[in-house]
Amino acid sequence: MTQPRADAADALAELGRIRLDEITLDDMLHRVATLANRSVPGSRDVSVTLVRGRAGWTAAFTSELARELDEWQYEQQRGPCLDASVSGDTISVPDMAVEQRWPGWAQRAGAAGVASSLSIGLPIQQSVVGTLNVYGGSANAFDPAAIEVAEHFGAYAAVALANAHSYDSVAALAGQMQEAMRNRAVIEQAKGIIMGERRCAPEEAFALLSKISQDTNRKVRDVAAALVARAVEGRPRRG
Structure with missing residues (x-):
């Protein structure tokens, strides 16, 4: 059943209320993906990619389809989520049917029912970067207003993820000590x-x-x- 859309401001406020000492990093990532899927107009599915060195993995996702589309990019070592993680920029694919930068991936996505996408770079820290991947079910699903919402959410999410990652790293270090x-x-x-x-x-x-x-x-x-x-x-x- 499709969840009702959430107001972006309410979603950001909910994210801001999360206490890092009461939630794991995995839970934080899942919350980010879920809130983004509910708050970005035109979103069908969302995932969060993390990249360390040359290795990328999907740390959170709202559907198996989102995870599979991410993993195809990791296997091929090319695609919008990887490029956005490196540059920190927003990469938009308005229409998979005419996409020429990553034709193989676009064809696979279109066949699975995903017709457009946004990849929002998340510069979490030097050793780990990532992207917020927003998938749309129709071509041109993300108008300028939707892209702006996604970028604002991505910027806020990057801070939350950076803090959660730092907290998780400190907790792990304390345990090791x-x-x-x-x-x-x-x-x-x-x-x-x-x-x-x-x-x-x-x-x-x-x-x-x-x-x-x-x-x-x-x-x-x-x-x-x-x-x-x-x-x-x-x-x-x-x-």
Whole structure:
């Protein structure tokens, strides 16, 4: 069932109310695609392309058709969504039937019922760029007013996506740091056990852990955790 059109201002306001500490990056991307599909006049389907280096992928989409049209471009390494992600510009395909820049893709899109498209560049950050891809069911589906709405929405979405991506990256880094601290703690505990048993220096204790790791093809952290666990199990209980 087709969803009713949403006022662009209401859609942007809804996007602005999203709290990044209460939503994942994937959820944010899906929300952007859904709101864009509801707010851009003439839109049939929407997807969000992200590009890192030479690799592109569809991070959110409102239909399988949108995802398939994106993925064809990734496979061919050419198409409006990829060009817009590089330039940061808006690329319009008013009529797939007469499109000459990407004839193969245009023919495929037209056969699937997509007759026009907009690709709005989203300069998220240096390492990751993207596009908001808006697909129309009829030729010339996007008049100047619709293009303006899409561009305003894309600019707002780019900021939201950049913030969400930064928040997600910081959260991931914090998790990695916590894991590293836990790993270091258990390794230090294991070194202490070896030093107590062998009366050796910290360097020698770590060298022994490393040798066991290499001989058993296990991570140093796993070797250390096993040693600590055995020491705890072998400790006499009080009481």
